[in-house]
Amino acid sequence: MRLSAEQLRQFDEQGYLFFPGCFSEDEVALLRSEADGIFRSNRKEVWREKTGAPRTAFASHTYNEAFRLMAHHPRLVEPLMQLFGEGVYVHQFKINAKAAFEGDVWQWHQDYGTWARDDGMPQPRAMNISIFLDEVLPINGPLMFIPRSHKYGTLAAAHDKSTTSYPLWTLDPETVTRLCAEAEAATGHGIVAPTGKPGSVLMFHGNLVHASPPNITPYPRKIVYVTFCACSNHITKFTRAEWIAHRDFTPIAPVSDDALAEYARAHRVAAE
Amino acid sequence: MRLSAEQLRQFDEQGYLFFPGCFSEDEVALLRSEADGIFRSNRKEVWREKTGAPRTAFASHTYNEAFRLMAHHPRLVEPLMQLFGEGVYVHQFKINAKAAFEGDVWQWHQDYGTWARDDGMPQPRAMNISIFLDEVLPINGPLMFIPRSHKYGTLAAAHDKSTTSYPLWTLDPETVTRLCAEAEAATGHGIVAPTGKPGSVLMFHGNLVHASPPNITPYPRKIVYVTFCACSNHITKFTRAEWIAHRDFTPIAPVSDDALAEYARAHRVAAE
Numbered sequence: 001m002r003l004s005a006e007q008l009r010q011f012d013e014q015g016y017l018f019f020p021g022c023f024s025e026d027e028v029a030l031l032r033s034e035a036d037g038i039f040r041s042n043r044k045e046v047w048r049e050k051t052g053a054p055r056t057a058f059a060s061h062t063y064n065e066a067f068r069l070m071a072h073h074p075r076l077v078e079p080l081m082q083l084f085g086e087g088v089y090v091h092q093f094k095i096n097a098k099a100a101f102e103g104d105v106w107q108w109h110q111d112y113g114t115w116a117r118d119d120g121m122p123q124p125r126a127m128n129i130s131i132f133l134d135e136v137l138p139i140n141g142p143l144m145f146i147p148r149s150h151k152y153g154t155l156a157a158a159h160d161k162s163t164t165s166y167p168l169w170t171l172d173p174e175t176v177t178r179l180c181a182e183a184e185a186a187t188g189h190g191i192v193a194p195t196g197k198p199g200s201v202l203m204f205h206g207n208l209v210h211a212s213p214p215n216i217t218p219y220p221r222k223i224v225y226v227t228f229c230a231c232s233n234h235i236t237k238f239t240r241a242e243w244i245a246h247r248d249f250t251p252i253a254p255v256s257d258d259a260l261a262e263y264a265r266a267h268r269v270a271a272e
Numbered sequence: 273m274r275l276s277a278e279q280l281r282q283f284d285e286q287g288y289l290f291f292p293g294c295f296s297e298d299e300v301a302l303l304r305s306e307a308d309g310i311f312r313s314n315r316k317e318v319w320r321e322k323t324g325a326p327r328t329a330f331a332s333h334t335y336n337e338a339f340r341l342m343a344h345h346p347r348l349v350e351p352l353m354q355l356f357g358e359g360v361y362v363h364q365f366k367i368n369a370k371a372a373f374e375g376d377v378w379q380w381h382q383d384y385g386t387w388a389r390d391d392g393m394p395q396p397r398a399m400n401i402s403i404f405l406d407e408v409l410p411i412n413g414p415l416m417f418i419p420r421s422h423k424y425g426t427l428a429a430a431h432d433k434s435t436t437s438y439p440l441w442t443l444d445p446e447t448v449t450r451l452c453a454e455a456e457a458a459t460g461h462g463i464v465a466p467t468g469k470p471g472s473v474l475m476f477h478g479n480l481v482h483a484s485p486p487n488i489t490p491y492p493r494k495i496v497y498v499t500f501c502a503c504s505n506h507i508t509k510f511t512r513a514e515w516i517a518h519r520d521f522t523p524i525a526p527v528s529d530d531a532l533a534e535y536a537r538a539h540r541v542a543a544e
Contacts, residue, residue, distance in 0.1 A: 101445045105488060138410035139463055144489070173373045177490040191411055191489055216377060216485050217416070217463055218449040 001075045003082055011083075014187070015150035016194075016204035022075055023131060023199035023260070030264040032133045032198065034066045035095050035222050045243050047166060053102035055166060057095045059243035061226075067093070069263055071226055074254040076129050079203065084125055084230040087251025091115065091126055091235065092227040092244065095133070098141045103215035105163065107170040110149075111227070112206035113157045114169050119245045120237030124154070124206040126229035132200045133222040141215035142193040143202065143223070146176070147183045150205035171209060179209055228252075273347045275354055283355075286459070287422035288466075288476035294347055295403060295471035295532070302536040304405045304470065306338045307367050307494050317515050319438060325374035327438060329367045331515035333498075339365070341535055343498055346526040348401050351475065356397055356502035359523025363387065363398055363507065364499040364516060367405070370413045375487035377435065379442040382421075383499070384478035385429050386441050391517045392509030396426070396478040398501035404472045405494035413487035414465040415474065415495070418448070419455045422477035443481060451481055500524075 003011070011017050039046060039054035047056045061071035070076070071090050080088045097103060111128055115121040136142050157169035180190030194202055204210065215221055229235070234249040275283070283289050311318060311326035319328045333343035342348070343362050352360045369375060383400055387393040408414050429441035452462030466474055476482065487493055501507070506521040 100449070105486065107488070139416055139465055139485075144411055173490065177372070180490050190491070193411055211488055213411075213413075213485055213488050214377065216379070216483055218445065218452050219462070 001078050003079050011203070011205070014147045015208040016145055016147075016202060018194045018196070019201040019203075020196045021199055022201035025199060026264050027260045028133060028199040030066050030267055031070065031224070032222065034064055035060075035133055038064065038095065039097055049099070049102055049104050049164070051102045053099040054097040055104070055164070056097070059093055059246075060095055061090065061093045062243070066260070066263060066267070067224070069255055069260045070131065070224065072252055072255045073260060074257050075201070076131075076226060077228065077252050077254045080127060080129065080228040083127070087231045088228040089231055089234065089249050089252060090226060090246055091119075091121070091229040092225070092246065094225050096223050096225060098212065098215045098221040098223070100218045100220045101216060103141050103221065105214050106212045107160060107163055107168060108176045108209055108211040109157065109168050109170045110155060110207050110209055113154055115206065115227075115235070116154060117169055118237070118239055119235040121229065121233060121235045123233050125233040126206050126227055128204055128206070128225050128227050130202045131224040131226075132196060132198050133224060134220050135197055136195045136200070136221055136223070137219060138193060138195055140217045140219040140221040141212050142195050142221070143210055143212050144191050144193045145204060146179045146209045147187045147189055147192055149179045149183065149209035150207040152179070152207070154207060155209070176209065273350050275351050283475070283477070286419045287480040288417055288419075288474060290466045290468070291473040291475075292468045293471055294473035297471060298536050299532045300405060300471040302338050302539055303342060303496070304494065306336055307332075307405055310336065310367065311369055321371070321374055321376050321436070323374045325371040326369040327376065327436070328369070331365055331518075332367055333362065333365045334515070338532070338535060338539070339496070341527055341532045342403065342496065344524055344527045345532060346529050347473070348403075348498060349500065349524050349526045352399060352401065352500040355399070359503045360500040361503055361506065361521050361524060362498060362518055363393070363501040364497070364518065367494060367496050370484065370487045370493040370495070372490045372492045373488060375413050375493065377486050378484045379432060379435055379440060380448045380481055380483040381429065381440050381442045382427060382479050382481055385426055387478065387499075387507070388426060389441055390509070390511055391507040393501065393505060393507045395505050397505040398478050398499055400476055400478070400497050400499050402474045403496040403498075404468060404470050405496060406492050407469050408467045408472070408493055408495070409489075409491060410465060410467055412489045412491040412493040413484050414467050414493070415482055415484050416463050416465045417476060418451045418481045419459045419461060419464055421451045421455065421481035422479040424451070424479070426479060427481070448481065
């Protein structure tokens with residue numbers, strides 16, 4: 001998959017791109033059921049909310065074949081290689097559960113803020129790409145972006161260790177208010193919350209300010225986040241566990257475009 | 273304002289009616305600024321979130337002229353008189369702030385559950401009618417309804433005194449999940465979240481199950497809730513403060529349709 005000139009312009013302007021229906025329901029159904037199995041497991045890579053509900057499962061691509069194929073998928077890897085002009089590696093891989101009734105807030109933050117401060121990543125030449133495993137609705141805790149906020153570089157942040165079970169460098173309300181007002185003036189929208197069917201994909205700049213509200217509905221909202229980093233921009237500080245901030249900087253060799261579909265088909269046959 | 277046969281049918285089917293733009297921006301602008309003043313005050317009727325941000329201001333119609341006119345407004349009072357076939361009185365009046373960044377969750381509940389259990393209200397012949405003072409967006413903590421859930425009568429509930437600063441009789445996740453599945457089968461939507469400009473009005477059955485998520489955006493979402501009760505159905509237990517569950521059961525005499533607009537005009541002139 002290659003980004004068009006128009007997509008590149010839009011990404012530069014807004015800080016994100018949305019691809020509804022990027023993966024088929026067949027491809028996603030398998031990942032969804034594998035994710036449910038992972039969340040039920042007792043692995044150390046599965047973090048939980050204060051209530052005990054699953055919050056985040058790290059590094060599933062290292063031990064689960066379906067997620068390994070996802071992390072190597074050309075629909076994700078190739079646009080990033082195109083943008084960075086070089087090979088990319090997986091810096092972080094997580095499935096965020098945002099469980100029905102219990103999925104808690106992710107406060108306003110920039111991803112690169114954490115990668116720089118905690119992992120010594122030299123530049124914001126890394127990016128999250130997210131794949132919806134469930135339908136993301138306006139009501140079940142969608143990701144919210146402040147358009148154009150990636151243009152401000154890395155903003156001052158405080159280390160929030162108390163709000164949720166996951167420590168995060170978060171922005172203060174005054175900064176968020178200012179960024180929303182500026183986004184509204186420039187684009188007509190202070191905040192956007194792309195929603196869509198399972199299989200939709202969101203790509204967003206490492207400095208794009210985002211958050212997601214709690215999920216108080218019966219509809220779970222699982223999203224996979226793969227952080228791809230340009231190989232030459234690999235991290236330099238190893239303060240977090242290897243399965244949170246990976247240390248294998250080998251460029252990813254993408255699998256074929258139908259690899260995940262084939263695996264899903266074989267898996268379905270085997271399960272019958 | 274009289275409800276049409278189609279509106280009455282829709283209300284019976286879905287449990288709610290939505291009237292976008294029921295009040296003009298001129299009428300609402302004054303109420304919004306008065307509400308901000310009330311939230312800044314130290315009155316005992318103003319309840320706060322655990323963070324100190326305003327959550328709910330009770331009984332403002334008893335001491336503020338603009339809100340008194342709202343509680344007597346024919347666009348609110350007449351449809352309720354029509355539905356109940358008799359005069360109505362104000363059982364409760366509150367402005368819910370859902371403040372920017374700090375407005376907390378209201379868990380899934382039925383209003384009549386509280387009126388019955390706490391106030392000894394004989395029948396669900398009472399109803400909340402809500403007036404948007406700010407724009408309600410999908411992202412700033414809109415009210416969420418489960419359509420048709422008013423058809424199930426008063427459901428079992430537990431008294432939640434810990435989640436937020438306001439005690440509430442709330443439903444368990446299994447009940448909410450079941451109601452959403454049944455709503456989805458019957459109407460195509462498990463949950464609806466009507467959004468719209470300031471001045472929009474929502475009328476909903478006392479047994480309609482609803483909730484609202486926290487507001488983590490910079491956009492405040494103030495909504496006035498007036499609970500009108502059929503006079504013959506007045507409460508019989510006086511366990512809550514008089515300014516939370518009122519004890520004046522005199523039928524409301526509606527003001528004229530332009531009373532609020534006139535007051536807003538005069539107030540604006542006086543302020544200049």
